[in-house]
Amino acid sequence: MTRRFDAVVVAAGAHTKRLLADAGVRVPLKPYRVQALVSGRAYDGPMWYDASAGVYARPHPAGLLAGDGTVPVEADPDEWARDADDWFRDDAGAVLRDRAGHDPAVERAWAGLCTATPDGDPLLGAVAPGVYVAAGWQGHGFMRAPATGEAVAALVLGDEPPVPGVEAFDPERFDGDEEFEISEGMTVETDGPD
Numbered sequence: 408m409t410r411r412f413d414a415v416v417v418a419a420g421a422h423t424k425r426l427l428a429d430a431g432v433r434v435p436l437k438p439y440r441v442q443a444l445v446s447g448r449a450y451d452g453p454m455w456y457d458a459s460a461g462v463y464a465r466p467h468p469a470g471l472l473a474g475d476g477t478v479p480v481e482a483d484p485d486e487w488a489r490d491a492d493d494w495f496r497d498d499a500g501a502v503l504r505d506r507a508g509h510d511p512a513v514e515r516a517w518a519g520l521c522t523a524t525p526d527g528d529p530l531l532g533a534v535a536p537g538v539y540v541a542a543g544w545q546g547h548g549f550m551r552a553p554a555t556g557e558a559v560a561a562l563v564l565g566d567e568p569p570v571p572g573v574e575a576f577d578p579e580r581f582d583g584d585e586e587f588e589i590s591e592g593m594t595v596e597t598d599g600p601d
């Protein structure tokens with residue numbers, strides 16, 4: 408069955424590339440696994456991110472939550488390992504003991520999919536007349552979600568002036584077939600000296 412709509416927003420996370428490909432639209436997106444664990448041992452320290460180790464942690468109702476265990480390899484969005492890897496449990500545990508004096512009692516550990524783009528910025532805008540994409544949030548999708556929702560709504564409604572800055576995320580800055588490496592979603596880049 409075919410149905411017509413005035414506008415379609417494709418915000419299908421890791422499935423976005425395949426879904427759009429079915430409609431003949433190419434976007435440069437790669438799903439990749441990131442991991443997290445919950446420790447049941449009490450933790451009353453601050454929230455932190457160790458950029459050298461690539462590990463973050465924060466207090467959690469059960470004790471402590473830690474991540475990020477990025478696997479910078481394109482994952483199949485229909486077939487990927489949901490359980491955390493042993494190396495992630497071991498590495499994160501070592502960092503937690505070393506940096507925070509926290510010896511984790513792991514209650515749960517899991518993986519989920521994030522989506523990478525060539526420049527680490529999202530794809531937010533029109534990819535065909537009446538077809539919009541909102542994907543490629545690397546490891547920052549929750550944090551950006553409220554502003555994203557407003558920006559997508561404004562785009563669909565054709566609001567003028569457009570949401571300031573949204574043009575930087577225009578998917579048409581790419582051809583769609585770019586080759587690129589997956590960068591960890593927490594990595595912060597600056598224009599300053601190394």
Ligand SMILES: Cc1cc2nc3c(=O)[nH]c(=O)nc-3n(C[C@H](O)[C@H](O)[C@H](O)COP(=O)(O)OP(=O)(O)OC[C@H]3O[C@@H](n4cnc5c(N)ncnc54)[C@H](O)[C@@H]3O)c2cc1C
Pocket residue numbers: 418419420421422423426441442443474517518519520521541542543544545546547548549550551
């Ligand atoms: C372990 C882990 C920790 C994270 N921690 C943080 C954090 O602390 N802060 C932060 O900001 N971000 C974090 N992220 C990243 C965040 O989860 C993502 O950036 C965000 O979920 C992306 O949102 P999304 O809507 O693009 O995709 P998703 O959340 O993946 O949602 C896409 C939805 O589309 C649905 N869908 C797929 N195909 C179809 C289809 N054909 N039709 C209809 N629906 C479809 C899916 O079922 C899914 O519900 C973390 C991710 C992981 C895995």
